[in-house]
Amino acid sequence: MEIIVWLALIIFFVVLEIATVGLTSIWLAGGSLAGLICAAFGMGITGQIIVFAAVSFVLLYFTRPWALKYLKPHLVKTNYEEAVGKNVCVTEQIDNVRGTGTAVMNGLEWTARSVDDEKTFEPGMIVMVKEIKGVTLYVTESSDMPQMNGDK
Structure with a gap:
């Protein structure tokens, strides 16, 4: 009877591994x-459980650390975390109400939204990345932001 239980457990764990690949x-x-x-x-049975x-x-x-290192596909890290706190240039007006806005970071154009729904940012302004959700930059005013009101 115990042999049948162990066989059932082997099958269960193998099927679970196939289903989850974890x-x-x-x-x-x-x-x-x-x-x-x-x-x-x-x-x-006590000895069997201890051995198990x-x-x-x-x-x-x-063996799991070795298996994860050599058997799992190598994932490419994007290092997007480094973008938080960086200044980026607005290329299309960022207006959360209208759902518009893009900014350039490291030569790549990203969808951009303001952290504050009341704030809009005009093209050419420098803003700071506060966070990234998916492929959208959430930005706020930057201390390097040029004045757009005509003051010299």
């Missing part, structure tokens, strides 16, 4: 295999 439950399938082997050799837990922990702790 490189987590596959290690539990390895622990279940160790429990199955112990059951086949007549070890008691120990093998699962060892596999998870020691």
Whole structure:
């Protein structure tokens, strides 16, 4: 009976791994295999559970970092976090009410919106990136912002 339970657990953890591809439950399938082997050799249920837990922990702790490093695709980091606090130039009027606005950052044009719905920014103004949500820059006034009211 115990062998059937261990087989069912192996199948469950393998199917779960296939469904999630998180490189987590596959290690539990390895622990279940160790429990199955112990059951086949007549070890008691307490020993089987201890072996299952120990093998699962060892596999998870020691081999998961290696597997994540070498088996998962290498993701390209965009470093967009570095844009927060940078000054950008408005290329199209930023008006949240109208839903318009673009700004150039590092030579690339981004959709831009004001942090404050009451504020609008005209083309040519320098604004500061306060946050990024998706592909939209949320901007606010910058200390480097040129005066647009004609004062010299």
